Structure formats: C-alpha cells, structure tokens
Amino acid sequence: MKVLVCGGAGYIGSHTCVALIEQGHEVVIYDNLCHGSISAVDHIRQLSGASVRFVEGDIRDRESLEAVLATGFDAVMHFAALKIMSESCRFPLLYFDNNVAGTITLLQAMQATGVQRLVFSSSAAVYGDPDVVPISEDAPLRACNPYSHSKLVMEQLIEEVCDARPSFSATILRYFNPAGAHPSGLMGEDPCGVPTNLMPYVSQVAAGLQERLHVFGGDYPTRDGTGVRDYIHVMDLADAHAKALQLLRHGGCHVLNLGTGRGYSVLEVVSAFEHVSGCRVPYEIVDRRPGDVAEVWADPSRAEKALGWRAQHDLVRMCADAWRWQSMHPHGYQSAQVIELRQV
Ligand code: NAD
Ligand code: WQD
Numbered sequence: 001m002k003v004l005v006c007g008g009a010g011y012i013g014s015h016t017c018v019a020l021i022e023q024g025h026e027v028v029i030y031d032n033l034c035h036g037s038i039s040a041v042d043h044i045r046q047l048s049g050a051s052v053r054f055v056e057g058d059i060r061d062r063e064s065l066e067a068v069l070a071t072g073f074d075a076v077m078h079f080a081a082l083k084i085m086s087e088s089c090r091f092p093l094l095y096f097d098n099n100v101a102g103t104i105t106l107l108q109a110m111q112a113t114g115v116q117r118l119v120f121s122s123s124a125a126v127y128g129d130p131d132v133v134p135i136s137e138d139a140p141l142r143a144c145n146p147y148s149h150s151k152l153v154m155e156q157l158i159e160e161v162c163d164a165r166p167s168f169s170a171t172i173l174r175y176f177n178p179a180g181a182h183p184s185g186l187m188g189e190d191p192c193g194v195p196t197n198l199m200p201y202v203s204q205v206a207a208g209l210q211e212r213l214h215v216f217g218g219d220y221p222t223r224d225g226t227g228v229r230d231y232i233h234v235m236d237l238a239d240a241h242a243k244a245l246q247l248l249r250h251g252g253c254h255v256l257n258l259g260t261g262r263g264y265s266v267l268e269v270v271s272a273f274e275h276v277s278g279c280r281v282p283y284e285i286v287d288r289r290p291g292d293v294a295e296v297w298a299d300p301s302r303a304e305k306a307l308g309w310r311a312q313h314d315l316v317r318m319c320a321d322a323w324r325w326q327s328m329h330p331h332g333y334q335s336a337q338v339i340e341l342r343q344v
Contacts, residue, residue, distance in 0.1 A: 001245055002026045004069060004115075006059050006106065007079030009036025011189045012121065012178055012237055014044055016077065018187070019238035021048035025245070030068060031080065032058040035192060037333035043186045059102035065109035075117035075245055076110060078103065081150070084196055085125070085291065088147035099150035100157070107161055117248040118158065118170040119241055124230075124259070124296055126152045126174060133263070134299035137174070137255050144291060155255070162253035169251045171244040176230035176259035176298050178237055180318035181325035188325030189234075190332030198269060199231065199318070203326040206279040213281055215266050217288035222295055226266035230259035230297035233313035233321070243307040259298025260311040269315065276320040
C-alpha cells in the first residue's frame with residue numbers, strides 16, 4: 001500500500017516507517033517538525049534503503065494536506081500530535097488545536113481526496129485510573145487531563161466518521177508505555193531536553209546527563225511501592241501498525257490495546273537498566289506525581305486475535321536498545337547533526 005505517515009519524523013512514526021518499507025509498503029512522511037527531526041527521516045532512508053519522500057507541513061493546513069493526498073494514497077497513519085501531559089495542563093488550547101483541530105482537518109482532507117483508511121495513535125491515557133487491571137478495550141474511558149481528553153475526542157471523531165461513512169475504515173491503537181529503540185541505535189526517542197517519561201530519564205541518568213532519578217511515589221499499593229506500567233518495545237508497536245493496515249482491508253472501526261500484558265515497577269525498570277548498561281542509576285523516592293496512578297497494564301488479547309500480533313521484546317531488550325541509542329546519541333538527533341557537520 002502507499003501510506004501517508006503524518007508525524008513520521010517522530011519517535012513511533014519513524015520506527016513504523018522502517019517496518020512498513022521492510023514489508024513492501026511505500027511511505028511518504030508528512031510532519032511539521034515541531035518535535036520530530038529531519039535526521040530521523042535520513043535514518044529511515046538509510047535503514048530502509050528507500051528514497052522516502054518527506055513533506056514539511058502541518059496537519060492543520062488543509063490545502064497542503066490535500067495537495068499531498070491528491071497524489072494518491074491507500075491509507076493514512078496518524079501519529080501527529082503533542083503528547084506531554086504536564087504541558088497540556090498549561091496549554092490546553094494548544095493541545096486541542098493541534099490534536100483535535102488537526103485531526104478534523106486531516107479527516108476532511110482524506111474525505112476530499114477519497115482516502116478511506118486510517119490507522120490512529122491513541123493512548124492508554126484514555127483509561128485514566130482504571131478500576132481493574134489488566135485493562136480491556138471495554139473499560140470505562142476517563143480522560144483526566146487535556147492531553148488524554150484530546151485523544152478521547154480524536155477517537156470519537158474517527159468513530160463518528162466510520163459510522164457515517166461505511167466505506168471509511170479505521171484502526172485505533174491504544175499504546176501503553178512505548179520504550180526502546182531501533183536495534184541499530186540509529187533511531188530512538190529524542191526527548192528534546194529533559195525527559196518527562198521514565199525510560200528516557202533513566203537512560204540519561206545512566207549516561208550521567210542527569211544526577212539521579214526522582215521516583216514519583218514509594219507508597220503505592222504495588223509489590224515494591226512504586227508505579228507499575230506496561231512497557232512495550234517501539235519495534236513491536238511498529239510491527240502492529242503494519243498488521244493494522246491489513247485489518248483495514250476488511251473495513252469497520254477497530255479499537256485495540258497495544259501492550260505486553262505484563263507490568264513492571266519503576267524499581268524493576270531501574271534494576272533492568274543497570275543490568276544491561278553496567279551503569280548505576282542513582283535514585284531518590286519523592287512525592288507522587290499529580291495525576292499518576294498505581295498500576296496500568298493491558299489486556300492485549302483483542303489485538304492478538306485481530307492482528308495475529310503479540311509483543312516479542314521483553315524489558316531487558318527494551319533497556320538494551322534504549323541504552324544503545326542513548327550511547328550513540330547522547331543528545332538525541334542533535335548529536336547526529338553535530339557529528340554530520342563535523343564530517344563536512
Ligand atoms: P513524537 O513527538 O516523537 O512524534 C509526533 C510527531 O508528530 C513529531 O514528529 C511532530 O513533529 C509531529 N507533529 C505534531 N503535531 C503536528 C502537526 N500539527 N502537524 C504535523 N506534524 C505534527 O511522539 P511519539 O512518541 O512518536 O507519539 C506518536 C503518537 O503516539 C502521538 O499521537 C502520541 O499521542 C501517541 N502516543 C505516544 C505515546 C508515547 O509515550 N510516546 C504513548 C501513547 C500514545
Ligand atoms: C511511568 C512510571 C511514573 C518519570 C504517560 C501517558 C501514556 C504515554 C506514556 C502518551 C510512572 C514513574 C516517571 C520519572 C518516575 N504517553 N516515573 N520518575 O505516566 O505511565 O504514561 O506517558 O500517550 O499514555 O499516560 O509514563 O514514563 O511518565 O511514567 O518515577 O522521572 O514511571 O510515576 O509510575 P506514564 P511515564
């Protein structure tokens with residue numbers, strides 16, 4: 001299939017582009033580079049050996065989107081969003097404009113150009129504080145901050161379009177906690193500064209870029225008192241996206257959890273990271289982070305059934321690949337640019 005990957009210069013989108021090309025698809029990347037990097041696009045080209053077209057553009061720019069989509073596509077993958085919860089609480093309108101208004105414009109442009117298939121990046125954040133774990137797709141949805149609220153509204157928009165237009169099909173993928181990097185070490189998560197998520201923060205502590213990890217809460221009702229999450233390797237996510245394209249051939253609107261079905265505590269992540277990196281990760285237990293919950297992990301059985309997919313990589317592999325990326329790119333993609341400039 002020919003696929004427009006909106007947000008393809010970002011963390012999950014870039015890994016998915018490589019997986020799609022490896023499986024015989026053609027991709028065009030559309031990204032405004034507000035968080036993604038042109039170096040990620042170069043590395044996609046390098047790893048896949050394909051001459052991938054890149055269009056710098058915003059999903060809120062309907063004219064630009066339609067001009068690209070009019071060249072003919074079988075499907076769109078929609079990764080383009082702002083995703084930092086704390087930032088969304090400070091700038092709710094920015095999040096609704098970028099994420100929700102952007103999705104409306106994308107859906108309009110798809111309709112205008114006759115592109116009928118969509119794979120959408122949603123988040124376990126739509127479940128909020130779950131009543132039970134593992135979480136199934138039928139669990140109550142409770143958006144607790146502007147970011148997760150924007151994801152929920154985006155899901156609802158897509159479902160409404162599916163209901164209104166039987167020819168339109170979509171797969172909504174709710175990721176749990178993405179982690180890890182491409183095994184080459186050439187692509188990974190670039191937090192663009194001080195990370196807010198656990199795994200990139202732990203990586204920076206191991207690399208000596210941060211002094212110590214602040215563990216948010218040591219008094220949760222979990223096995224060691226720290227928060228438990230379902231970490232999933234970005235390469236497993238990428239593979240699930242490629243499989244989701246096949247599901248779209250059958251029509252309808254599908255909502256699927258993408259997780260491993262297993263949770264790890266913060267201290268278990270620290271211990272696994274120390275083991276693979278051989279570096280110490282000093283930490284200090286501090287107050288709980290507002291809005292955090294004790295335990296979140298997925299029931300991934302619906303995705304297994306619908307996609308014939310199951311996560312293949314364990315926590316040790318996620319830490320090992322994250323560490324390789326961190327070691328090769330201590331300052332994210334900026335490191336690559338500096339090295340490239342030195343070579344000119
Ligand atoms: P990312 O920030 O690395 O990638 C997002 C990409 O979208 C970036 O390249 C950015 O430049 C681009 N983008 C943002 N707004 C845009 C706009 N208006 N027009 C064009 N491009 C735009 O984030 P990621 O971790 O790769 O996340 C991808 C998607 O997955 C997001 O929708 C996010 O909400 C969702 N998600 C991420 C996580 C996570 O922890 N990483 C978890 C669950 C869901
Ligand atoms: C994981 C655990 C923290 C940082 C969010 C969204 C989710 C997805 C990923 C977008 C928690 C603890 C963290 C630190 C810590 N994003 N922690 N010290 O909050 O589970 O998930 O980001 O959709 O949908 O909800 O991820 O990586 O921030 O935290 O102790 O410096 O690590 O308290 O228990 P979270 P996280």
